[in-house]
Amino acid sequence: MGFFLYDPLGLKRCGKSCRLRWLNYLRPNIKHGEFSDDEDKLICSLFTSIGSRWSIIAAQLPGRTDNDIKNYWNTKLKKKLMGKLVPHHPSQNQRKPHQSPNYPSFFPLFPPQSPTQTGYFAGYESPISAPPNFLNSSTDFSTNVPPTAPVQTQESYVGPLFGGGEASSSSDGSCNNQVIRGREHDNYGVPSGNENLGLQSFFFDGYSDQKPSGLGYGESDPVDYSSLEEIKELISTSNVCSNLNFFC
DNA sequence: AACACTGGCAACCGCCATGCG
DNA sequence: TCGCATGGCGGTTGCCAGTGT
Numbered sequence: 095m096g097f098f099l100y101d102p103l104g105l106k107r108c109g110k111s112c113r114l115r116w117l118n119y120l121r122p123n124i125k126h127g128e129f130s131d132d133e134d135k136l137i138c139s140l141f142t143s144i145g146s147r148w149s150i151i152a153a154q155l156p157g158r159t160d161n162d163i164k165n166y167w168n169t170k171l172k173k174k175l176m177g178k179l180v181p182h183h184p185s186q187n188q189r190k191p192h193q194s195p196n197y198p199s200f201f202p203l204f205p206p207q208s209p210t211q212t213g214y215f216a217g218y219e220s221p222i223s224a225p226p227n228f229l230n231s232s233t234d235f236s237t238n239v240p241p242t243a244p245v246q247t248q249e250s251y252v253g254p255l256f257g258g259g260e261a262s263s264s265s266d267g268s269c270n271n272q273v274i275r276g277r278e279h280d281n282y283g284v285p286s287g288n289e290n291l292g293l294q295s296f297f298f299d300g301y302s303d304q305k306p307s308g309l310g311y312g313e314s315d316p317v318d319y320s321s322l323e324e325i326k327e328l329i330s331t332s333n334v335c336s337n338l339n340f341f342c
Numbered sequence: 343a344a345c346a347c348t349g350g351c352a353a354c355c356g357c358c359a360t361g362c363g
Numbered sequence: 364t365c366g367c368a369t370g371g372c373g374g375t376t377g378c379c380a381g382t383g384t
Contacts (some may be wrong), residue, residue, distance in 0.1 A: 109369085110354095110369080110370080111353075111354075113369095113370080114354085116351090118353085119352065119353090121352095146373065146374085147372090147373085148372080148373065149371075149372060149373085156360075160371095160372075160373085161351085161352075161353090161373095162351085164373075164374085165350070165351050165352085166350090166351090168350095168351095168374095169349065169350055170349090170350085205359075235357080277360070296348070
């Protein structure tokens with residue numbers, strides 16, 4: 095049972111909920127509009143590099159929160175990419191407007207499968223690039239924790255309600271020099287024991303009846319990796335990376 | 343017009359780290 | 364050192380507006 099703040103409106107909000115709402119929605123200088131192509135590219139680029147580390151990605155996009163980016167990725171960007179990457183079988187071309195896209199189950203490709211592999215889009219000669227202050231930083235996401243967080247400060251997003259007292263904030267107010275916090279992560283930015291969960295999320299986005307639920311830490315998921323080599327081949331042999339314009 | 347379905351997004355959940363007494 | 368409160372984070376849920384039938 096959490097502690098509920100004084101609540102003249104009768105809303106059942108605990109302090110944590112209020113804080114979250116402030117950080118993700120009410121805070122000044124938050125952009126609520128469409129994502130630009132540049133932002134799209136940056137998100138995709140960072141995602142291929144570090145996976146679903148939304149707080150880090152958000153730190154590179156002033157005015158965007160991790161929640162925003164997460165939602166945007168899950169609802170739009172991922173579909174854009176999938177739509178571009180997945181070779182359509184002729185029988186799948188005539189999809190009715192509201193019919194779920196018939197994405198093959200092998201599509202998701204993150205996290206990287208080896209320390210030398212930076213993600214399945216990685217290695218492409220692409221106009222998509224992370225900002226210099228990100229990629230040129232000493233951050234090494236192949237290790238457990240970035241030595242220094244390549245984060246652009248967002249002090250301006252800290253509203254007067256908090257007196258600007260927070261040293262600096264990532265998208266949701268986390269301290270910049272503590273970007274990587276929370277549960278222990280493995281080498282690829284996936285919580286220990288949850289190595290497949292990020293992948294799983296990428297797989298099952300509601301399109302499939304196989305949508306899993308309730309997997310706890312350490313539990314295995316039903317993802318079928320049998321086609322991994324197939325998709326590797328697809329990526330490596332196609333020009334999807336070099337020629338793909340994700341955002342048109 | 344009514345119903346069914348989908349997509350977007352704010353909010354919630356649960357875990358772990360940190361700070362402090 | 365321990366226990367508790369709080370913060371940070373990623374994943375998930377649920378509401379609702381929009382759209383198709």
